[in-house]
Amino acid sequence: MHPNPGRNSNAATSLWSRWFRVGLLLVLAAGAATAAAAASYAGDLTALSIEELMAIEVSSLSRKSQRLSDTPAAAFVITAEDIRRSGATSVPEALRMVPGIQVARIGADKWAVSSRGFNDWFSNKLLVLMDGRTVYNSVYSGVNWRDQDVLLEDVARIEVIRGPGASLWGANAVNGVINIVTKPAIETQGALVTAGAGTEARALGAARYGGALGSAAHYAAYLKYAEHDATATPAGDGSYDDYRLAKVGGRVDWQPAERDGFTLQGDYREGNAHGSAYIPTPDPAGLGIAESRNDLGGGNLLARWHHTFSNTSDLVAQAYYDRSDSEFAIYAETVDTYDLDLQHRFALGARQEIIWGLGYRLTRGDVQSTPTMRFDPAERSDELFSLFVQDEIALVPKKLALIVGSKFEENDFTGTETQPNARLRWTPHERHTLWAAVSQAVRTPSRFVRDVSLTHAVLDYPGMQVAIHGNRDFDSEELTAYESGYRFSGDRWGFDLALFYNQYDRLGTWVPGTPFLDGSPPYLVVPFTTVNEMEGDTYGAEVAVEWQPLAWWRLQGAFSCLRMELDDPITGNIISASVEGQSPEQQFSLRSAMDFPHGFELDLWLKYVDDLPAELQHIPAYWELDARLGWQATRNWSFDLVGQNLLDDRHPEFTAVLFGVPRAEIERSAYIKATWRFQ
């Protein structure tokens, strides 16, 4: 345990301004160094890699291809190349390269991932989608990253938008949206087999095969297995959170005519994880640890139809079914989701493009009781109706555009929610884009805040128990966000800056009730009720820089800073201080990718995360380094040797002690992987 003496505001300010100055100098240096480079006219296309070019949809009808550089939002794309060269074996690991996204590993199978603050094991202000299917669980309002084991070789890109994505994606995209897009079958043809083993990533293996079905369809199917070792306790022993997961999936894409495309995709997974949690025991002086083997499983099936009316109009209809069975030491649940979505895009007059959509979702959740957690009622079905509309208006063609939109949702908890936003995009020159946005978003209450009864002991306070009760009257949390940004894309370097100022209202906090004695021998129980009594502001800046100093060397840096100023007068700011202290104020990431002769690649990834001073965290700031040596030995064979978290024996990143999870630390590790491809 590393006690943090607490933050001194002067020290924090000077550290922040020091970082800012360093960042600014780096950016200026990069600019000066490449100023001499041939500054000829460059369309964005030549800045794309071949893989990116291959992913662009073209047709003789000259359809519009939306480039991320046009987005008037804080957008970042993790490409398939970025993932391959990062050495990441899971999506949260890859997310660490995105500015404005907080990623902290709690244990082998638990992650705290958020955008622009409010990080926690189940961070409720970040919406995550996989090919348009939501993996945000509305029962406990969060994403269970362990169960979203994705075959990374199938990922075409991961689109990350920080800031409210409400008008297009709806509620709960309050602080950000992550959309994981997998490759169409045609991009995964032939055979692929990977096998790897390591110290923490015990076993990794996958096999995929893609082929053609007749002349107009392609399919791809895969099998995947991963096993992850347990993390370490602060004392250096082994934790009890190892897990293993097997997955099978596939996809068929059928293009019977130039204007119609159909996709059917699905997957099925099964696995188990070990887990432990502190539980209240009759003996108040001690705490019991419940160890369990937790099963997880699930599957989904998604069908999509894409119809092109003209080069300015198309329609997408999608339906999916998702089932998720998940257990952790403190709770278990089964969730069935049925979803129908329709989206239509068309031009209105000569200046406008309208996108509108309708959606319906039915979520049936069944939470199984454990000694620690109970939901009342245990089973519930909830319906969600949504409508969104967005209008992009060319004020000055190709230079200035105004985008206004809103999402309207009707949910079973809070009734109708309206989430409007307005954005302005100014492109004074091909290479420069400036944008500004004002939006409102809500986070609708989950079943967790309404129906839960969570009772557990807290490690740091033996003899006491905390009992958190849900509140049926809990209202939606609200956000008004003001954002702006600037993007520059040059021949050899690119720069992306996003600034934001968020005003939150009706944030959830817990108000303590009267403590009472319970049990025999008695221990003190402090009841808490969830209420909407916290509010405040957050603001910050995120920078992403890309620089290619040499043809064989590419650097990508990301820097984020975040300030949270929350108030919850009802507890004298105790809870707000804790929420503020769970997200780092500064984060930095620098990736270097070097290509050497004979197919060798050396990739280094340096990361810095500021400390978490919250009372129940006390996580010190850390620097970490990942290194990858890749070798494309022959046309078909490639090898990876990856070392992760190399700078420390082990280090903590986040604790979930409020959920009774014992503290765990992430160890230094390495793995080796062989990949065979054949077409």
Added chain:
Amino acid sequence: MRLKRSIYMLMAGWLLWSAAGPAMAEAPPASEYQIKAAFLYNFAKFIEWPADAHVADAQNFTIGILGPDPFGPDIAVIEGKPVKGKPLHVVRGHTLEELKGCQVLFIGALSAAELAQSLKHISARPVLTVGEGEGFAHQGGMIRLMTVENRVRFEINVQVADRARLKISSHLLRLARIVSTDDANESQ
């Protein structure tokens, strides 16, 4: 509350304004041939020419278009871009003689006989041949660009490229479909 209302009023105002606005001619965004031009640029980047091709000595890096030109103005997206330290330059011509100094030769839609002739003439010369026709790579062309399922793909005939001593990076090979010259068309 006030904010929401302002946004709605803004929306309503704009809908009325733009419905009455004048028609505008908008330049089309990234088209098929702009993207294929970007591919040509990438091919140039990921291929090494032999020393006697004198790529280092030339003033420009030249891409020649032989025959009917499907790119038109779309080729402009790569004009002037730096390749191997030189600005990229595009020339058009109807005979191989006119396009002598090119490092890359894009062959437009020629008849089968004309194509076979042209390929035979420049075979073993360090010039990257790119085309679009269905049998282009099978007939001895080096890279064939094609559109499959609305996305651009390419085939590479590595044998022919090897014979011309052009070194294609493994990166490019990995993304291509590899084909070989049809036995029926092997002239040697």
